[in-house]
Amino acid sequence: AQTVTQSQPEMSVQEAETVTLSCTYDTSESNYYLFWYKQPPSRQMILVIRQEAYKQQNATENRFSVNFQKAAKSFSLKISDSQLGDTAMYFCAFMKHRDDKIIFGKGTRLHILP
Amino acid sequence: SQTIHQWPATLVQPVGSPLSLECTVEGTSNPNLYWYRQAAGRGLQLLFYSVGIGQISSEVPQNLSASRPQDRQFILSSKKLLLSDSGFYLCAWSADTEAFFGQGTRLTVV
Numbered sequence: 736a737q738t739v740t741q742s743q744p745e746m747s748v749q750e751a752e753t754v755t756l757s758c759t760y761d762t763s764e765s766n767y768y769l770f771w772y773k774q775p776p777s778r779q780m781i782l783v784i785r786q787e788a789y790k791q792q793n794a795t796e797n798r799f800s801v802n803f804q805k806a807a808k809s810f811s812l813k814i815s816d817s818q819l820g821d822t823a824m825y826f827c828a829f830m831k832h833r834d835d836k837i838i839f840g841k842g843t844r845l846h847i848l849p
Numbered sequence: 850s851q852t853i854h855q856w857p858a859t860l861v862q863p864v865g866s867p868l869s870l871e872c873t874v875e876g877t878s879n880p881n882l883y884w885y886r887q888a889a890g891r892g893l894q895l896l897f898y899s900v901g902i903g904q905i906s907s908e909v910p911q912n913l914s915a916s917r918p919q920d921r922q923f924i925l926s927s928k929k930l931l932l933s934d935s936g937f938y939l940c941a942w943s944a945d946t947e948a949f950f951g952q953g954t955r956l957t958v959v
Contacts, residue, residue: 768946778937780950787946826893830946834881834900836908837941837948841892 741840758827851876855951868927872940880942
């Protein structure tokens with residue numbers, strides 16, 4: 736069974752700094768999908784970034800980028816120039832294929848300090 | 850455009866009472882549907898997921914059940930609530946490789 740592990744329960748950084756959130760996963764599949772979701776205090780889940788395993792290029796969305804290491808089964812999220820609005824719970828997630836379930840990690844609570 | 854409706858937003862129920870949470874999706878057909886529970890601001894635990902009408906996969910043995918009576922309707926139920934059923938419940942749908950979430954229901958069992 737696939738598992739997703741986020742080893743950092745909570746992190747705090749100063750505004751404008753860069754922060755990296757860690758995620759590792761376990762699967763025997765060769766192709767799959769990985770995601771980072773953000774859950775602000777409103778509790779609305781928001782997709783931040785998506786990576787397809789067969790694509791070697793790391794996904795980027797504005798200030799958000801990932802470091803995808805397929806062999807190491809690692810999928811970290813880097814937030815550059817962090818902003819107060821980035822304060823949220825961040826979840827790493829895994830999907831085996833398009834019609835499969837989405838498995839989430841336990842989350843990392845990120846605090847951006849003024 | 851696609852939208853997802855989940856209700857109610859907040860619910861307080863006594864122990865032993867029944868539960869029915871409803872989720873409907875608009876603007877898409879044959880979506881995959883999910884129920885997740887989030888306890889105490891922590892991780893999302895997958896409870897049920899469905900790839901079609903009447904097709905429900907249960908991930909965690911528990912006091913809850915799910916049904917999909919129509920293509921875009923997903924219902925989470927319980928015959929008798931337990932204190933441990935308290936939490937934040939999220940409905941989601943996916944098509945292709947992106948999931949969209951409802952606003953959630955905060956359930957408190959007293």
